[in-house]
Amino acid sequence: MDKYQELLSNVIDQNKLPTxxxxxxxxxxxxxxxxxxxxxxxxxxxxxxxxxxxxxxxVKAFLAENDLSGSLMSVVFHKPSPYAxxxxxxxxxxxxxxxxxxxxSEKNPQLKDVELQFMQQLxxxxxxxxxxxxxxxxxxxxxxxxxxxxxxxxxISQAELALFLGITxxxxxxxxxxxxxxxx
Amino acid sequence: MDKYQELLSNVIDQNKLPTxxxxxxxxxxxxxxxxxxxxxxxxxxxxxxxxxxxxxxxVKAFLAENDLSGSLMSVVFHKPSPYAxxxxxxxxxxxxxxxxxxxxSEKNPQLKDVELQFMQQLxxxxxxxxxxxxxxxxxxxxxxxxxxxxxxxxxISQAELALFLGITxxxxxxxxxxxxxxxx
DNA sequence: ACGGTGCATTAACTTAGGTTAATTAAGGAT
DNA sequence: ATCCTTAATTAACCTAAGTTAATGCACCGT
Numbered sequence: 001m002d003k004y005q006e007l008l009s010n011v012i013d014q015n016k017l018p019t020x021x022x023x024x025x026x027x028x029x030x031x032x033x034x035x036x037x038x039x040x041x042x043x044x045x046x047x048x049x050x051x052x053x054x055x056x057x058x059v060k061a062f063l064a065e066n067d068l069s070g071s072l073m074s075v076v077f078h079k080p081s082p083y084a085x086x087x088x089x090x091x092x093x094x095x096x097x098x099x100x101x102x103x104x105s106e107k108n109p110q111l112k113d114v115e116l117q118f119m120q121q122l123x124x125x126x127x128x129x130x131x132x133x134x135x136x137x138x139x140x141x142x143x144x145x146x147x148x149x150x151x152x153x154x155x156i157s158q159a160e161l162a163l164f165l166g167i168t169x170x171x172x173x174x175x176x177x178x179x180x181x182x183x184x
Numbered sequence: 185m186d187k188y189q190e191l192l193s194n195v196i197d198q199n200k201l202p203t204x205x206x207x208x209x210x211x212x213x214x215x216x217x218x219x220x221x222x223x224x225x226x227x228x229x230x231x232x233x234x235x236x237x238x239x240x241x242x243v244k245a246f247l248a249e250n251d252l253s254g255s256l257m258s259v260v261f262h263k264p265s266p267y268a269x270x271x272x273x274x275x276x277x278x279x280x281x282x283x284x285x286x287x288x289s290e291k292n293p294q295l296k297d298v299e300l301q302f303m304q305q306l307x308x309x310x311x312x313x314x315x316x317x318x319x320x321x322x323x324x325x326x327x328x329x330x331x332x333x334x335x336x337x338x339x340i341s342q343a344e345l346a347l348f349l350g351i352t353x354x355x356x357x358x359x360x361x362x363x364x365x366x367x368x
Numbered sequence: 369a370c371g372g373t374g375c376a377t378t379a380a381c382t383t384a385g386g387t388t389a390a391t392t393a394a395g396g397a398t
Numbered sequence: 399a400t401c402c403t404t405a406a407t408t409a410a411c412c413t414a415a416g417t418t419a420a421t422g423c424a425c426c427g428t
Contacts, residue, residue, distance in 0.1 A: 050319055058318045072311060076304050082315065112296045119303045120260050126310040127256060131266065133317035134242045134350050135234055138385080157405065166318050171385050173407060178384095322415080342376065355415050357377060362414095 003114045005066065008040055011104050012094055020093045028069060028085035028093065035081055037095045038070040044091030045155055048083045049163075059164035062088070062152050068118075070098075088156060138167045139175050187298045189250065192224055195284050204277045212253060212269035212277065219265055221279045222254040228275025229339055232267045233347075243348035246272070246336050254282075256306075272340060322351045323359050 001009075011017070019042060022028065029035035031051055039046075041063055048060040048069070060083050063069045071081035075098045105111050132141050142165055146153050153161070162172035185193075195201070203226060206212065213219035215235055223230075225247055232244040232253070244267050247253045255265035259282045289295050316325050326349055330337050337345070346356035 050315065052319065056319075060314065060318065072304070072307055077308070082311075109293055109296075112293075112300065116296065116300050116303060119300060119307060120256070123256055123303060123307050123310065124261070126307065126314060127266075130244065130310060130313055130317070131234065133314070134244065135236065135240075159405070168386060169406080170387080170408090174385080177407080341374095352416060353376080354378090354417080358415080361377080 004068075004118045007101070007104070007111055007114050008068075008094075008096065011096055011100050012040075014104070015100055017094050017096060020095060022087045022091045022093060024087050024089055026087045026091075028087065028091075029071065029074075029081060031082065031084040032080045033074075034078055035071060035074045036078065036098050038068055038075060038098055038101070039085065040094045040096060041065060041067050041069060042092040042094060044087060044093075045089040045152070046085050046087050046091060047156075047160065047164075048085050050083045057163055058166070059160060062149075062156060062160075062164065064152060064155075072122075088160070133166065138165050138171065139178070141165050142172065142175055143179075188252075188302045191285070191288070191295055191298055192252075192278075192280065195280055195288050196224075196278055198288070199284055201278050201280060204279060206271045206275045206277060208271050208273055210271045210275075212271065212275075213255065213258075213265060215266065215268040216264045217258075218262060219255060219258045220262065220282050222252055222259060222282055222285070223269065224278045224280060225249060225251050225253060226276040226278060228271060228277075229273040229336070230269050230271050230275060231340075231344065231348075232269055234267045241347055242350070243344055246333075246340065246344075246348065248336060248339075252302075272344070317350065322349050322355065323362070325349050326356065326359055327363075 022044070028039050028046060029037075031049075043065055045062065045064045046069055047062050050058045050060060052058070063085075069085050071083065071085075073079045074081045101115070105115055132144065136144065142161075145161070145165070158172055158176075159169040162169040165172065167175075206228070212223050212230060213221075215233075227249055229246065229248045230253055231246050234242045234244060236242070247269075253269050255267065255269075257263045258265045285299070289299055316328065320328065326345075329345065329349070342356055342360075343353040346353040349356065351359075
């Protein structure tokens with residue numbers, strides 16, 4: 001359990017926050033709504049999705065056990081979240097108002113470093129994704145994902161993965177076929 | 185002048201940091217090297233670039249007056265920077281060791297909030313870029329850039345912009361031709 | 369005026385992803 | 399066992415980007 005998880009545990013204990021249960025398909029928070037709570041995933045798997053006016057869906061991220069879900073835009077800047085958070089599997093989740101974390105952080109100034117550190121890690125992950133979109137082909141992104149996140153790879157549909165990689169499910173299927181052809 | 189710029193000004197005064205002069209083509213920091221200084225651009229324009237082993241170049245960002253350049257990976261995690269910083273125009277720059285900022289922040293705990301805030305803004309910009317790569321076509325990204333950053337658009341070559349958008353200069357030229365055809 | 373140099377443009381051809389729709393495969397429910 | 403649903407695959411066709419190379423254009427220096 002790292003420093004940030006410790007901080008969250010304290011906030012949860014202090015405020016007696018309950019564990020919530022969701023089932024696959026449930027929505028943790030909606031797109032277009034200001035949601036200033038953070039969601040600590042205790043178990044299960046969720047996706048963050050952009051849904052376009054024309055119905056097209058894009059997957060921003062997959063989050064699983066011990067990940068922290070939420071919308072930076074909402075939580076920090078009080079703007080509507082540009083994406084929704086939807087359960088792929090049944091989930092146990094603890095909802096934490098961001099204000100509680102800020103309050104706790106005021107009373108324990110040394111924890112501001114932990115908050116900063118958390119934000120830095122988040123930024124590092126975004127840097128990686130930015131790099132992949134800019135410099136790698138969809139096929140390379142696919143192969144990288146498979147080796148980097150095998151535990152998530154096993155739990156999502158090919159279609160969901162395609163929408164995360166920025167291509168259509170049909171295109172991902174063709175990539176698979178190409179890779180298969182190389183083996184033979 | 186916002187809070188973060190104030191913080192930086194204090195660090196600069198305290199340490200009597202000089203203004204450095206670079207000309208177009210000069211390198212502020214190299215790819216593959218640990219560079220734990222931040223570079224405050226007083227005037228001019230720089231680009232952050234990934235250069236691949238095969239010689240292909242990709243532009244991660246353009247930074248201009250009052251922007252802060254540097255590599256998160258290097259500055260925070262002491263890893264080699266995955267990208268270089270190269271001047272597009274002659275620049276006046278102040279180099280600030282990140283350690284100085286941390287020290288200053290220790291002595292002025294209220295400034296940790298400013299640091300956190302800065303990181304949040306940085307993350308917000310990355311979110312926007314992630315969204316654009318995931319959900320927009322190259323043409324849409326081009327049109328968005330033109331209206332969102334006209335002051336930078338005017339100062340870069342079409343080739344550099346193409347490598348920022350994730351396409352080749354030839355492709356961007358064709359997009360222009362398509363847009364032009366629509367007008368007529 | 370002349371000959372670079374660097375960009376932007378255009379063309380021809382290749383490759384890969386988008387779109388739509390039909391087909392197959394695999395589970396789940398009754 | 400049968401039906402229903404969903405996901406994955408395949409095909410056909412269209413569109414756009416990658417690649418390479420030739421051409422055009424404008425600015426610069428001498």
